[in-house]
Amino acid sequence: MPFIPHTPPETEAMLGTLGLSSLEALFDEIPAALQIESLPESVPEGVGELALGRIMRERARRDDPPLCFLGAGAYEHFIPAAVWDIVTRGEFYSAYTPYQAEASQGTLQLIYEFQSMMVELTGLEVSNASLYDGASALAEACLMACRLAGWDTDSPVVLLPEAVHPAYRAVVRTVLAPQSIPIETVPFDRRTGLLDARWLEPRLAALKAGVLVLPQPNFFGLIESVTEWTEAAQARGLRVVGLVNPTALALLEPPGRWGSRGADIACGEGQPLGAPLSSGGPYLGFMTTRFDCVRQMPGRIVGRTVDADGRPGYTLTLQAREQHIRRARATSNICTNQGLLVTAATLYLSLLGPTGLRHVAAASHARTRELVEALTGLPGVRRLFDGTPFFHECALTADQPAPYLLEALADQGILGGYDLGGFDLPQGSGWLVCATEMRTAPEIARYRETLERVLKAGRGHSHRSAPVIS
Amino acid sequence: MSELIFNRSRPGRRAGGLAPDSEESAADLPASCLRKSPPLLPEVSELDVVRHYTRLSQKNFSIDTHFYPLGSCTMKYNPRAANRLAMLEGFLSGHPLAPVRFKQGFLECVFELQEILQSVTGMSTVVLSPMAGAQGEFAGIAMMRRYHRSRGDAGRTEILVPDAAHGTNPASAIMGGFKVREIPTDREGDVDLGALKAAVGPATAGIMLTNPSTLGVFERRITDIATLVHGAGGLLYYDGANLNAILGRVRPGDMRFDILHLNLHKTFSTPHGGGGPGAAALGVSARLEPFLPIPFVGRDPTGGLRWIGEAERPDSIGRLSAFMGNAGVLLRAYAYTRLLGREGLRRVSAFAALNANYLARRLEAAGFELAFPRRRASHECIVTLRREAREYGVTAMDFAKRLLDHGMHAPTTYFPMLIPECLLIEPTETESRDTLDAFVEAMVQIRNEAVTDPGRVRAAPWTTPVRRLDDVRAAREPDLAWRPPGRELAPGA
Numbered sequence: 001m002p003f004i005p006h007t008p009p010e011t012e013a014m015l016g017t018l019g020l021s022s023l024e025a026l027f028d029e030i031p032a033a034l035q036i037e038s039l040p041e042s043v044p045e046g047v048g049e050l051a052l053g054r055i056m057r058e059r060a061r062r063d064d065p066p067l068c069f070l071g072a073g074a075y076e077h078f079i080p081a082a083v084w085d086i087v088t089r090g091e092f093y094s095a096y097t098p099y100q101a102e103a104s105q106g107t108l109q110l111i112y113e114f115q116s117m118m119v120e121l122t123g124l125e126v127s128n129a130s131l132y133d134g135a136s137a138l139a140e141a142c143l144m145a146c147r148l149a150g151w152d153t154d155s156p157v158v159l160l161p162e163a164v165h166p167a168y169r170a171v172v173r174t175v176l177a178p179q180s181i182p183i184e185t186v187p188f189d190r191r192t193g194l195l196d197a198r199w200l201e202p203r204l205a206a207l208k209a210g211v212l213v214l215p216q217p218n219f220f221g222l223i224e225s226v227t228e229w230t231e232a233a234q235a236r237g238l239r240v241v242g243l244v245n246p247t248a249l250a251l252l253e254p255p256g257r258w259g260s261r262g263a264d265i266a267c268g269e270g271q272p273l274g275a276p277l278s279s280g281g282p283y284l285g286f287m288t289t290r291f292d293c294v295r296q297m298p299g300r301i302v303g304r305t306v307d308a309d310g311r312p313g314y315t316l317t318l319q320a321r322e323q324h325i326r327r328a329r330a331t332s333n334i335c336t337n338q339g340l341l342v343t344a345a346t347l348y349l350s351l352l353g354p355t356g357l358r359h360v361a362a363a364s365h366a367r368t369r370e371l372v373e374a375l376t377g378l379p380g381v382r383r384l385f386d387g388t389p390f391f392h393e394c395a396l397t398a399d400q401p402a403p404y405l406l407e408a409l410a411d412q413g414i415l416g417g418y419d420l421g422g423f424d425l426p427q428g429s430g431w432l433v434c435a436t437e438m439r440t441a442p443e444i445a446r447y448r449e450t451l452e453r454v455l456k457a458g459r460g461h462s463h464r465s466a467p468v469i470s
Numbered sequence: 471m472s473e474l475i476f477n478r479s480r481p482g483r484r485a486g487g488l489a490p491d492s493e494e495s496a497a498d499l500p501a502s503c504l505r506k507s508p509p510l511l512p513e514v515s516e517l518d519v520v521r522h523y524t525r526l527s528q529k530n531f532s533i534d535t536h537f538y539p540l541g542s543c544t545m546k547y548n549p550r551a552a553n554r555l556a557m558l559e560g561f562l563s564g565h566p567l568a569p570v571r572f573k574q575g576f577l578e579c580v581f582e583l584q585e586i587l588q589s590v591t592g593m594s595t596v597v598l599s600p601m602a603g604a605q606g607e608f609a610g611i612a613m614m615r616r617y618h619r620s621r622g623d624a625g626r627t628e629i630l631v632p633d634a635a636h637g638t639n640p641a642s643a644i645m646g647g648f649k650v651r652e653i654p655t656d657r658e659g660d661v662d663l664g665a666l667k668a669a670v671g672p673a674t675a676g677i678m679l680t681n682p683s684t685l686g687v688f689e690r691r692i693t694d695i696a697t698l699v700h701g702a703g704g705l706l707y708y709d710g711a712n713l714n715a716i717l718g719r720v721r722p723g724d725m726r727f728d729i730l731h732l733n734l735h736k737t738f739s740t741p742h743g744g745g746g747p748g749a750a751a752l753g754v755s756a757r758l759e760p761f762l763p764i765p766f767v768g769r770d771p772t773g774g775l776r777w778i779g780e781a782e783r784p785d786s787i788g789r790l791s792a793f794m795g796n797a798g799v800l801l802r803a804y805a806y807t808r809l810l811g812r813e814g815l816r817r818v819s820a821f822a823a824l825n826a827n828y829l830a831r832r833l834e835a836a837g838f839e840l841a842f843p844r845r846r847a848s849h850e851c852i853v854t855l856r857r858e859a860r861e862y863g864v865t866a867m868d869f870a871k872r873l874l875d876h877g878m879h880a881p882t883t884y885f886p887m888l889i890p891e892c893l894l895i896e897p898t899e900t901e902s903r904d905t906l907d908a909f910v911e912a913m914v915q916i917r918n919e920a921v922t923d924p925g926r927v928r929a930a931p932w933t934t935p936v937r938r939l940d941d942v943r944a945a946r947e948p949d950l951a952w953r954p955p956g957r958e959l960a961p962g963a
Contacts, residue, residue: 046811059575060560090534091527096742102934106530107744116952132601135792174788178647280566280793282747305944313936323641333641340743356489
């Protein structure tokens, strides 16, 4: 019996202790009409580890991934071997929430170190122990910012740029909708790809409270003027939520230093810090803020204190914000954090250090620049937002439709990027490319050569289906 | 020994070979947007890191090292095979937005898991996008709201929640835009049916129930409750935290629940990871299907698997995560269900119940007071230590802390809140009789010690890496992040 240690005599003896004749009798309080005799046959029979290994290995082999130039919120970075070797140690892997602090100092100290690292990266003062993912962290940050803005009295609006990841915007809508918090979409300037000042400036001038989300870099990989926008929004009494990429923070000004006060909240997706792509999860959302906002922050927080002998130790703290204490009056319903991914991120940041992280960021930036140079050298291929600085993603357009090009590239084993079809683009269509430090010069050359052939084959083609390339 | 990784830092030290060796130029980025000073991350060697975090790990209790009878958390053995197989290269390197033709192996696993869980729960459809139980609750409540509104029934503003429920239930109801109305529990641990009758009405959107409840007993009048709530136009939400107790025997769909979540990190044995990641399945009856969150996996007539998204589900409550929830956790749950199979899943509840009832009976025989002595325990049981607290001045918390010295993780303490001085004990099916006997023995020894040397128990633990921590100081003088000397932050400044 997999994972059940009882021998038949032990089972007998235990039933004897209970005065029962069978295991079925343990369920005698449950109305018989509700009980089934067995699970339906649609649930397969159990298989051994060897047989299951065959099944899953075959499937994993089938999923052997193509060459990846796709980012859009999930980034393929190098992960040192030590990261997951340590993460999957049973003492981290199979422990639970550190409610019993004395028996959980490993997890607690690690979270404290994680919080310290996120505080450093974002330039703010307090971090929580992580949220589910970047999108849900942004949704929680919007709710938190509304509480800080005093939504009970003023009903502030959330200004959410169109140049935020479309899936993130969707999650924000899901989470804010039941509480009837209005969301306004800040358009992007079709020429620069940045927040549209002609829309945002007058809108800010008309507001007295609310929340402005500032992505840095934005979904198109572009560098926004976050300092100016933070100043402008805070001058009108709005709260500012910075949505940031943690790798980019090795190079870019952290949210805590945006403008004279800094952003009120920083949040984002921690996946680039040691989490594999893994079809989208588990990842980790991070969130930091200033001290004066901490009581509105959702999620677990670890604090350093002393034990009965005066020695330093760590414990969950400020729990009066949380659902298991406050129930209906909690800041959020969130219970878990992404513990294992926090462990991975902490190990990753420790192994890379400030220099390693900066090198990863700079190399990713350089590879993307080289990729963009290579691709825009092809006839008809150009940047969508020419002249605007980007980090490690860049939007391109060509004289043939992006979905067609991406499909043809996929046929050649290349994930060419993210189709920007969901955006209303004056150029008609475009796609977003990304190259991290993982990509090599020959791989970039392969993308260019393949795209060149695809473009040639596509001239005069109807573009309804991918062309056959020899 | 509680040195921080930052204390090991030496300027210029690096773990070489893990990142590009040289710094490439980022001179094309505008100077105004660049960071003025580098983040103070630790500068350490690879061995420093490995040794530091290996040592930290050794300061944890975990299932792999200790009995962990944490009630309501189902701390059962996490099979190593599930982890190994979920971490195969092909699964790890799949980009979430890659075309589905590159992900058929992964989608096959997720699709089969959806189907298996449909059969296990008796629900019409199961999806796997929620990233934790609480997110499943939120999604379920948001669906309730959509359902009632789709019928022009906007007057339903209340969610009923038993007083013994998990804290996430009322918190999720609030996030879903509802008011919460608490329903009391009767003396035998069932929902107070009279109070429920009085509360149910045209304002009732639904009720959230955990069955067996957090009191460690099966809600016997579930059929009456379903009839009552449905009769008033409300919906039934099943919190699957305790499904381990009835797995393969009683199905929430057959109990006429409309919406449920299952915690895959509980019943389906995915790792708790020091606090997460969790993952949840969300199941619904047919009438709620249009509102399910996206995406989930569907099969084409040609047999291919793909994501079902917004275009096909215009009434969906929307997305819960950037991509597809905690995909890697789903693979682990899939591996677990396949290893156990139809018979093995049903066996789980038999031995979970056997262990809990055996433990309850032995504790009772040893003189401990059960909260519900006349009830059959589910997969967990509650001991109340109010007598020990009164007579020896030794509380449930003291027992919990002293258990750590006996090499056992403490049960859940002071939850459910309506039982004074309680321990909620869930042994799970993967523990042997020897372990359960050792737990009873430890409890007896602690009680003896409470008589002879109560101070020793009240000051426990003695053998853990730290002794009892000053929680008051932690909250009053919050120290939430390391800062380099001279750059300390002033809380509240």
